[in-house]
Each structure stands twice: as C-alpha cells, then as structure tokens.
Amino acid sequence: MTHTQRQIGESVRRNEDARLLTGRALFVDDxxxxxxxxxxFLRSQHAHARLSSVDASAARTRPGVVAVYTASDLGDYWRPGPLLVPPPPIAGLVFNTCTQVPLxxxxxxxxxxxxAMVVAESRYVAEDALDDIVVEAEPLPAVVDLEAALAAGxxxxxxxxxxxxxxxxxxRKGDYARARAQAHTVIARRFRYDRGxxxxxxxxxxVAQWDPHAEELTVWDTTQAPIPIRNGLAQLLGLLESQxxxxxxxxxxGFGPKIMMYYPEEVLIPWAAMRLGRPVKWTEDRQENFFATTQERGQIHDAELAVTKDGTILGVRDVFLHDTGAYDPYGLTVPINSQCTLLGPYDIPNYESEFTAVFTNKTIVTPVRGAGRQHGVFVIERLLDFAAKELRIDRAEIRRRNLLRPEQFPFDNQILFQDSAPLTYDSGDYEPALxxxxxxxDYKRFVGEEQPRLRAAxxxxxxxxxxxxxGTGIGPYEGARVTVEPSGRVRLATGVGTQGQGxxxxxxQIVAEALGVEVSDVHVITGDTREFHWGTGTFASRGAVVAGSACHAAAARVREKILELASHELEAAQADLVLEGGRVHVRGDPTGGIALGALALKANPLRGAVxxxxxPGLEATAYFGPDRGSTASGVHAMLVEVDPETAQVEIKRYVVVHDCxxxxxxxxxxxxxxxGVAHGIGNAFYEQLVYDDEGQLLNASFMDxxxxTATDVPNVETIHRETLSPLNPLGAKGVGEAGAIPTGALFAQAVEDALAGSGLEILEIPLSPTRLFELMERPR
Amino acid sequence: MTLGVTVNGARYERAVEPRLLLSDFLRHELGLTGTHVGCEHGVCGACTVLLDGEAVRSCLMFAIQADEHEITTVEGLAPSSGDTLHPLQAAFREAHGLQCGFCTPGVLMTLVPFLRDHPDPDERAIREALSGNLCRCTGYQNIVVAVRHACDAHSTPDR
Structure with a gap:
C-alpha cells in the first residue's frame, strides 16, 4: 500500500472561496x-448604577411592537450565566464567580x-421603541482604575x-528568593499592557426558529462553539439536546469573543422565539459591539528578573493586576495565559508569579486572539532587553544564552496551564529559529554598519x-465523520465552527491524502450540530491540531474499510492495493480496479447480505483528545524608523520565523x-479603548x-520551521493566534532602539503617535 | 415612497420608507445578502456597492437616493451561470486574499472601479485604494498580491 498523492504540506487553494467571493456564503444576518x-436591546448608559425601575408600557403600545421584556418578565428563565471555564486547581486559589445576567x-x-429587549416587526420599529422605555437608575461611582479597585472605600x-x-x-517554581540573593543584577520594572x-x-x-410540529429549535449563531451553545440552550430551555x-x-x-459565551442575546432570542411562536432575529450593530461583546483589558505587572553577570536567567518574580471587567464567566484563562507564557522559550529555573484579578465597571474580559499571552511575552522580553543593556550584552545574545535546548524536551515548567494540565512543552528547537x-x-550588518551610518545622518x-x-491545541477533544458517497465524493463533518481559518x-487536505482523492472532492461541513454534535469549539489555536487529528483518525478508518472491501472485491491482498485518483486498483494495473463511489454502493447493498x-457504508467517526496542548514557538524581527517630529513609526521590514x-x-x-501580525500592530500602536473616570467608553466607533488599514501594515516575510509535535498523529501545533502575540514586545524594543540615546524606556502597550510623543517629550 | 432602481441589470420597483438604508434595502428587501454590513457608519467599507459604476457605501445612503440609478453588488460581478468567477475574484482565490470573507465583497466592489481607472497600479497605490476597507483577518498583504495577480492576468496577451 502506498500513498501516492501528497496533499498535506501543499498550498492548496481554498474550497470555501468561491462561495465567499460571489456573495453566496450564508452568514447569520443573511x-x-x-x-x-x-x-x-435597551442598554445601560451608566457604568455603575442602582436600577430602580424599568417602565416599558409605552413601548408595548407602539404599533409594530410585538413584545417588550425586562428582567421581571423573564421569571425563572432569569438566572446568571454559567461559569464557562472553571479555574485550574492551583493551591490556595481564590476565585469569586460572578457571571453575567440576561437582563x-x-x-x-x-x-x-x-x-430590556424589544421585539418588533422590523428592526427600525424595535429601535424606535427603545426611546419609549423609561429607566430610573441612581448612578454610583464607577470602578474604572484597576489599582483603585482594591482600595478601601x-x-x-x-x-x-x-x-x-x-x-x-x-x-511557584523553584525558589525565587534564593535565586535573587545569588544574582549579579536584578532588573525591576512596572509594565502596563492594555488590549482592545x-x-x-x-x-x-x-436567529432562532421554533418548529411546533417537529418540536425543534433551530438557532443560527455567530458562535465559535455551536455544540456547547446547543447543549447549554437545551438545558436552559428544558429541551432535549437533540431538539x-x-x-x-x-x-x-471570531478572534475569541464569539466563543460559547451564552451572551444575554444568545439565551434570550431562542427563548423569545419559542414564547412568541415566530422566528426572531437580532444583529448587533457596531456600537453595541464596543460595549456588549467581550474584550480583553489591561494588566499592570511589577516584575523583576534575576540574572548572572553573563546574562543567564536565575529567576523571575511577577506580581500583576488583571482587569476582568464586570463579570468573570470565562474563569482565569487570560491571566493564567499571561502567567504561563511569560516563561517563554527560556530556561527559567525559579519563578514566582502572583496575580490578582479585579472587577471593574467595564465590559467583560475574555480571550481575544493571544488571550493574555502577549502580556506575559511583553514582560519577559522587556526585562531581557533591560538586562542586556545593563550587562552590555547584545539583545539577541542574551536570548540565545537562555533558550531551552532541544534535549530538554519535553520540558516541564512545573506550573499549571489554563487547561489545568501541567505546563509542559512537548517539543521545540529554538536556537535555529533565532x-x-x-x-x-541581517541583524549583524544592520547593528554594525547600517544603523550607525543612518544615525550619523x-x-x-x-x-x-x-x-x-x-500553548496551543488543548483538549478536551474533537471529532469527525468521514463518508464516501456513491458519487465518489467524500463528505466530512466536524463540530468546530469556522471563522476564516480555512x-x-x-x-x-488531511482526508484527501488518506483516501487518495482530490481536495476539491472532499465536502466539509462544520458548525452544524445536526451534522455533528460532539465537540467543543474553535479556540486556543486548536482547530487544525485537535479537529484535524480527528479527521485524520476518521479518514484512516475509512481507508481501512475501503481496503478491506476492495481486497474482497478485487480478490487481491490489501498490501497489493493502491488508493489514488478516487479509485482502488491492484498495483501494476492502474486502469483496472474500482472507483470509490462504486465501492461505496457495494458497501451499502439493497439485496444480499452484509x-x-x-x-454498511464507507463511513467512520473518530475522536481525538490530546492529554495537553502542543507548544508552538517563533521569533519576530522588525526594522523601524521613527519620525521624531511626529512620533510616527514606519515599519521597514517585518520577519517572522514560525514553528507550528x-x-x-x-x-x-x-x-x-x-x-495576526496586523492585529498585533493594531494592539501595539493604534487600538486602545479609552474610558473616562465614570466608566464611559469615549471611542466606541471605528472613527475613533x-x-x-492597508497603509499601516507591512508585508510580513514568513519562514516556516517544522518541529513536529509528538502529541498528535499530524505532528501539528496551532497557529491562529501566533502572529499577534509578540508584536507589542517587538514594537517596544524596536522603537526604543530607534530612539536610543534618549534614555526612553517603553514600559507600556499600546502606544500611539500621541502617546509616544508624550513619552519622548517627558523629561528624564 | 416608490423607488425604481436597476440592480445587477434587473429593474425593481418597491415602496420604501424614506429612512430605509440602501444596505438594508439590498440585503433584506431584495435578498442580495452578499453586500455585508460591518459598522453602519461608513468606515469599514464592507457594504460597498457600485452606484452608476462608482464605489459607494450603501450604509451611508438611503435606498430612495438610489432612485433611477444603477446599482451593482457583488452578486453582479461574475457571470450568473456556473461557477465562473470574475477575474478579480479568481485572483483573490489564487492569492489567498480572503479568510473569513466578510469584508471581501466590499473590498472587491472598491477595487473594480479602481482597477478600471488604474489598470496597472503599484503597491502603494493599491494600498491607498484599499485604505477605506477594514479587514481583520488578512493583514491586507495577500489582498495586495491578489490585485497584482488580477492586473498581471489582465495584461497577459494570450489570456
């Protein structure tokens, strides 16, 4: 048996593109x-207030309005949402669960x-009726600043x-206090990292529709996790999951916030559709998105790095505050990602990391592309930069000296990751990437020749x-079902939703390679619980790793079935069969054999005996659940030029060496x-949510x-390295978030380097031309 | 009010409220849902359509303002029969110029008149032309490549 057609590893053009390019692809609002x-929805104008009354009587009488619901109309259906991700079992952990409420x-x-929620014959009328609702609320001082949040009073x-x-x-890992006592130098700084x-x-x-005849609820949802949403809705509404x-x-x-949030709107629309017996639709507008869709918010780190004279890391201590917004339904995924990712690709023998998450009167914080990892990367990378400067070691060299060596894998970091598994790196080869x-x-030449020459000018x-x-590709599991149809085309169903990842x-590609068919002949169905209803969703850069491995496993089983049946039909040993071009044939007889479609028919006979x-059929379902995630890695490098008059930063080159x-x-x-890099550049230099002291978001539009945009983002030069993961049959690691993770740290280092000699230290992200100008002007 | 408009070559007459946005008219009255709505304040460009051949933001126009005008949406780009793509659409597929595809119809409708007026643009000009369309997935790089692909394919004589 031979594989004749390589599909994995090829830049195959996408199956989904024709639908998307012609406007035929279905999105929920369609x-x-x-x-x-x-x-x-009528939404709070206050960041913090005591709500005394909501009078919707006038709204209810407006022509075209079908119903108006407030919290008191929800009865037993009013209850706080679930805790989506219970925190890992960290010793001594304190966690106060306060999840969002529907209204x-x-x-x-x-x-x-x-x-309040207005249901009307048109969206225009529904929005008109919002003005009819009278809300009495007594404003309270808002909790905005995350340091002040914990102050007495x-x-x-x-x-x-x-x-x-x-x-x-x-x-904790090791003994940081002892490491510090032995250090030649201790670098300590305070860092701020905000997200948008x-x-x-x-x-x-x-959109939700209740069919009273079939007693079935159908919900179209812009979610990254349709199966958990189905399961949760069934429970909330008292239905069977299969209904x-x-x-x-x-x-x-998606980028994170479309995960299984059980957003208020997500639980209310299906409820209203069942109650009213008519289909109900809600589409968020952009302003609502700024207030009501989860965000990622700020952290403040007080961190120190203990190093020897030659720059070897002895230990790191980090104490940080994390802003979780008004509720914490997503547990501690974001701050634990920060805590874990700080360790980076480095051998850090002693680590002590303590964080405090605080409630504030701001939109809920949940993972956004990178999901707190960039905060950790920013802290360790900046500390290394300052250590290098102080010890007069080259920036690249101090990193090289501390990278984990290939023989150290699997590497146990001795702390817990967000998925509750030990933070163990499966494989890696970091120095060649650097x-x-x-x-x-061309680092050496730039630093040695070009930079001095340009600076002189x-x-x-x-x-x-x-x-x-x-850390990517975490469990618990995903599944896939592969079916060869009588047409010879292959149907592949999996539970993860898709938001553009291909x-x-x-x-x-994975299935095509296993079955010897064209990629275009594999019809993929994702994100429909009627087609596949076991799985979790698309998050944590896990689609290709976990669902991809399930596809691989299901395809391998179908392949076995094909060979078994073909061996019988062609009266040949399985070892002599070749599977290619959508056919099975005996080696040496490429024109003979049988087409997969014909074989599928034989596997599902109308007469005779199976x-x-x-x-029956050429079909198999398989699952894949890794014990823990696989660890991707990379190095980003960038050349910039800063205009000292305007503080505008021009990115001259951007290089990514990436290993997934x-x-x-x-x-x-x-x-x-x-x-991802574009997203990271936005985070580093353009995007920031600006709140005033009263918790009002001041820039809730794309104008502010x-x-x-296309003129702000450079071309990225990407180099792939492939250090296979031993944790899955593909050897894959995740990639969806990677580009966005180190960008802030890189931006800070490069800009600081461009302004070298000024004594400026960049200790915060995001910057902006305005903020950078302020920092440049600040007396030092 | 009665609106008479030609969309993708077909004539429509509809009674509309004066406040109905052109984007909502196209999507929800005519069912042409290929035109997407991303911000409703004219920044993201996802709703871009052609009005008498020029790119406009359909979220910033009332439907009635299109009275007696000609509209082209993304559905009108490729020939309606079969799976044939417009050369620009084909170039986007070839160069991986789209990921989630939500902004893509607006990007295409921005680029069609741009390429008509600038058949051989350099990268800077392409990026300027694209700067009114937001894309969160691609980082724009492959969109630029796709535009160059489309130009090169167009200038190949034996095409």
Whole structure:
C-alpha cells in the first residue's frame, strides 16, 4: 500500500472561496424566515448604577411592537450565566464567580449591559421603541482604575462580595528568593499592557426558529462553539439536546469573543422565539459591539528578573493586576495565559508569579486572539532587553544564552496551564529559529554598519528581535465523520465552527491524502450540530491540531474499510492495493480496479447480505483528545524608523520565523500569521479603548477607535520551521493566534532602539503617535 | 415612497420608507445578502456597492437616493451561470486574499472601479485604494498580491 498523492504540506487553494467571493456564503444576518421578528436591546448608559425601575408600557403600545421584556418578565428563565471555564486547581486559589445576567435586575454594572429587549416587526420599529422605555437608575461611582479597585472605600461592583477582588493565584517554581540573593543584577520594572476589542468585521447575530410540529429549535449563531451553545440552550430551555440545532454558518471573524459565551442575546432570542411562536432575529450593530461583546483589558505587572553577570536567567518574580471587567464567566484563562507564557522559550529555573484579578465597571474580559499571552511575552522580553543593556550584552545574545535546548524536551515548567494540565512543552528547537530570523533581517550588518551610518545622518532607525512560545491545541477533544458517497465524493463533518481559518480546505487536505482523492472532492461541513454534535469549539489555536487529528483518525478508518472491501472485491491482498485518483486498483494495473463511489454502493447493498462483523457504508467517526496542548514557538524581527517630529513609526521590514510543527497548508499558515501580525500592530500602536473616570467608553466607533488599514501594515516575510509535535498523529501545533502575540514586545524594543540615546524606556502597550510623543517629550 | 432602481441589470420597483438604508434595502428587501454590513457608519467599507459604476457605501445612503440609478453588488460581478468567477475574484482565490470573507465583497466592489481607472497600479497605490476597507483577518498583504495577480492576468496577451 502506498500513498501516492501528497496533499498535506501543499498550498492548496481554498474550497470555501468561491462561495465567499460571489456573495453566496450564508452568514447569520443573511437568514430570512417567514414571519421573522426583529430585536433591539435597551442598554445601560451608566457604568455603575442602582436600577430602580424599568417602565416599558409605552413601548408595548407602539404599533409594530410585538413584545417588550425586562428582567421581571423573564421569571425563572432569569438566572446568571454559567461559569464557562472553571479555574485550574492551583493551591490556595481564590476565585469569586460572578457571571453575567440576561437582563439587568437591580444593578447596572457596565455601559451597554442589556436592560430590556424589544421585539418588533422590523428592526427600525424595535429601535424606535427603545426611546419609549423609561429607566430610573441612581448612578454610583464607577470602578474604572484597576489599582483603585482594591482600595478601601471603593464602591463594589458586586455587593455580595467584600471587595472587588475576583481572583488571587500564586504559582511557584523553584525558589525565587534564593535565586535573587545569588544574582549579579536584578532588573525591576512596572509594565502596563492594555488590549482592545476583537473587531471582527461581522458583528454578532442570532436567529432562532421554533418548529411546533417537529418540536425543534433551530438557532443560527455567530458562535465559535455551536455544540456547547446547543447543549447549554437545551438545558436552559428544558429541551432535549437533540431538539436543539445550532448552526454556525460562515462566521465573519471570531478572534475569541464569539466563543460559547451564552451572551444575554444568545439565551434570550431562542427563548423569545419559542414564547412568541415566530422566528426572531437580532444583529448587533457596531456600537453595541464596543460595549456588549467581550474584550480583553489591561494588566499592570511589577516584575523583576534575576540574572548572572553573563546574562543567564536565575529567576523571575511577577506580581500583576488583571482587569476582568464586570463579570468573570470565562474563569482565569487570560491571566493564567499571561502567567504561563511569560516563561517563554527560556530556561527559567525559579519563578514566582502572583496575580490578582479585579472587577471593574467595564465590559467583560475574555480571550481575544493571544488571550493574555502577549502580556506575559511583553514582560519577559522587556526585562531581557533591560538586562542586556545593563550587562552590555547584545539583545539577541542574551536570548540565545537562555533558550531551552532541544534535549530538554519535553520540558516541564512545573506550573499549571489554563487547561489545568501541567505546563509542559512537548517539543521545540529554538536556537535555529533565532539564527534564521537574525540572518534574514541581517541583524549583524544592520547593528554594525547600517544603523550607525543612518544615525550619523540623523535618522532614527531601530531593530527589534523577540522570541515567544504559544500553548496551543488543548483538549478536551474533537471529532469527525468521514463518508464516501456513491458519487465518489467524500463528505466530512466536524463540530468546530469556522471563522476564516480555512477549515474547509485544511481538513479536506488531511482526508484527501488518506483516501487518495482530490481536495476539491472532499465536502466539509462544520458548525452544524445536526451534522455533528460532539465537540467543543474553535479556540486556543486548536482547530487544525485537535479537529484535524480527528479527521485524520476518521479518514484512516475509512481507508481501512475501503481496503478491506476492495481486497474482497478485487480478490487481491490489501498490501497489493493502491488508493489514488478516487479509485482502488491492484498495483501494476492502474486502469483496472474500482472507483470509490462504486465501492461505496457495494458497501451499502439493497439485496444480499452484509458480511458479519462489517458495517454498511464507507463511513467512520473518530475522536481525538490530546492529554495537553502542543507548544508552538517563533521569533519576530522588525526594522523601524521613527519620525521624531511626529512620533510616527514606519515599519521597514517585518520577519517572522514560525514553528507550528507540521504545516498542513503553508499558504493558509502564512495568512494566519500575516493577519495576526496586523492585529498585533493594531494592539501595539493604534487600538486602545479609552474610558473616562465614570466608566464611559469615549471611542466606541471605528472613527475613533483605529483599526490598522492597508497603509499601516507591512508585508510580513514568513519562514516556516517544522518541529513536529509528538502529541498528535499530524505532528501539528496551532497557529491562529501566533502572529499577534509578540508584536507589542517587538514594537517596544524596536522603537526604543530607534530612539536610543534618549534614555526612553517603553514600559507600556499600546502606544500611539500621541502617546509616544508624550513619552519622548517627558523629561528624564 | 416608490423607488425604481436597476440592480445587477434587473429593474425593481418597491415602496420604501424614506429612512430605509440602501444596505438594508439590498440585503433584506431584495435578498442580495452578499453586500455585508460591518459598522453602519461608513468606515469599514464592507457594504460597498457600485452606484452608476462608482464605489459607494450603501450604509451611508438611503435606498430612495438610489432612485433611477444603477446599482451593482457583488452578486453582479461574475457571470450568473456556473461557477465562473470574475477575474478579480479568481485572483483573490489564487492569492489567498480572503479568510473569513466578510469584508471581501466590499473590498472587491472598491477595487473594480479602481482597477478600471488604474489598470496597472503599484503597491502603494493599491494600498491607498484599499485604505477605506477594514479587514481583520488578512493583514491586507495577500489582498495586495491578489490585485497584482488580477492586473498581471489582465495584461497577459494570450489570456
């Protein structure tokens, strides 16, 4: 038996593109149903207030309004949402669970929190009726600043708690105090790292339809996790899981916040559809998205690095505050990612990390592309930069001296990761990646010749190089079902939703290679619980790793079935069979044999007997669950020039050396990296949510909150390295978030280098031309 | 009010409220859902369509303003029969110029008149032309490549 056609590793053009390019692809807001009603939400104008009354009587009488619901109308259906990700079992952990509510009842805890829901014949009428609702609320001082949040006398976001403390966790490895005592130098700084909105260009949307005849609920949802949403809705609504179908069709970007949030809108629209007996649709507008879709917010780190004279890391201590927003339904994924990712690709024998998560009167914080990892990378990379400067060691060299060596894998970091598994790196080969990045960007020549020459000419040019790792591809599991149809085409169903990652192609490549068919002949279905209803979702850079491995396993089983049946039909030993071009033939007889479609028909006969011990059809379902995630890694390098008059930063070159194990489709991996870098550049230099002291978001539009445009983002030069993961049969590691993770650290280092001699230290991200100008002007 | 408009070559007459946005009219009255809505304040460009051959933001226009005009949406780009793509659409597939595809219709509709007026643009000009369309997935790099692909394919004589 031979594999004749390589599909894995090829830049196969995408199966999904024709639908997307011609406007035929279905997005949730495209769903049109007879009798469909439309929803608008009345949202809190206050960051923090006592809610005394909501009078919707006038709204209810407006022509075209079908129903208005407030918290008191929800009855037993009103209950706080689930804790989605229980925190890992860290010794001594404190965690106060306060999850979001469907409609505010007694208190308003952030601007944009829903208060009432209007259902009307059109969205226009529903929005008109919002003005008819009278809300009485007594404003309270808002908790905005995360340091002030814990001060005595600060108002509490949640009255039932003694303070605004949401969580406290300490993780330790080795003995940092002893390491510090032995250090030649200790570098200590305070860092701030703020994040913004995910800004998927498609806002959220939900459409629900109750079929009273079939007693079935269908929900179209812009979710990254249709199966958990189905399961949760069934439980909430008192239905069997099999009575609920959740469809996540094409989704216009996810980036984290479209995960299984059980957003208020997500639980209310299906409820209203059942209650009213008519289909109901809600589509978020962009302003709502700024207030009501989860975000990633700031952290403040007080960190120190203990090093020897030659720059060897003895230990790191980090104490940080994490802003979790008004509620904490997603547990501690973001701060634990920060805590774990700080360790990076380095051998850090002693580590002490303590964080305190606080409630504030701001939108809920959940993972956004990178999910807190960039905060950790920023801290360690900046500390290394300052250590290098102080010890007069080259920046690249201090990193090289501390990189883990290939023989150290698997490497146990002796702390717990966000998935509750030990933070153990499966495989890695870091030094060659650093060398490649330095070589491609011509580091030595730039630092030795070009930079001095340009500086002498008055130009402010700088270079940056940073390393990072990313924990990806975590469990628990995903599944896939592969079916050869009588047409000879192959049907592949899997549970993960898709938001642009190329699943229709990457999964098809895996199956096509196993079955010897064309990638275009594999028809992939994702994100429809009627088609596949076991699984979790698309997050933590896990689609290709976990669902991809399940596709691989299911395809391997179908391949066995094909060979078994073909061996019988062709009267040949399995070892003599060749599977290629959509046919099975005996080696040496390529024109003979049997087509897969014909074989599929024979596997499902209308007469005669299916042989004992066999199953009908050429179909198999398989699952894959890794014990723990695989660790991707990379090095980013950048050349910049800063205009000292305007503080504008021009990126001259951007190089990424990336290792995500087996690359299934280089074109798609490069696309993921390019998009991630753009997202990271936005985070580093353009995007920031600006709140005033009253918790009002001041820049809730794309006119005021700047996303990077085509003129702001450089071309990214990507180099792949493939250090295979031993944890899955593909050897794959995740890539979806990678590009966005080290960008802030890189930006800070390169800009600081461009302004070298000024004494400026960049201790915060995001910057902006304005902020950078302020920092440059600040007396030192 | 009664609106008479030609969309992708077909004539429509509809009674519309004066406040109905052109984007909502196209999507929800005519069912042409290929035009997407990303911000409703004219920044993201996802809703871009052609009005008498020029790119406009359909979220910033009322439907009635299109009265007696000609609109082209993404559905009108490729020939309606079969799986044939417009050369620009084909170039986007070839160069991986799209990921989630939500902004893509607006990007295409921005580029069609741009390429008509600038058949051989350099990278800077392409990026300037694209700067009114937000894409969160691609980092724009492969969109630029796709545009060059489309130009090169167009200038190949034996095509």
């Amino acid at each position: 769903v049109r149903l007879d009798g469909m009603l439309h929803v608008a 505010a009842k007694d208190k308003l805890r952030h601007v944009g929190e829903p208060i 600060t108002p509490r976001v949640h009255d039932q708690l003694p303070s605004n403390l949401a969580a406290h966790a300490v993780q 909105v995910s800004a998927a260009i498609e806002n959220r949307a939900v 609920v179908r959740v469809v996540a069709p094409f989704v216009g970007g 060398d490649t990045a330095l070589e491609v960007i 008055g130009r402010h040019v700088g270079i940056g190089v940073v390393c990072y790792v990313e 699943h229709f192609t990457v999964f098809a 042989r004992p011990g066999t199953e 194990g087996r690359v299934i489709n280089p074109m798609i991996v490069e696309g993921q990296i390019q998009g 909150y700047l996303l990077p």
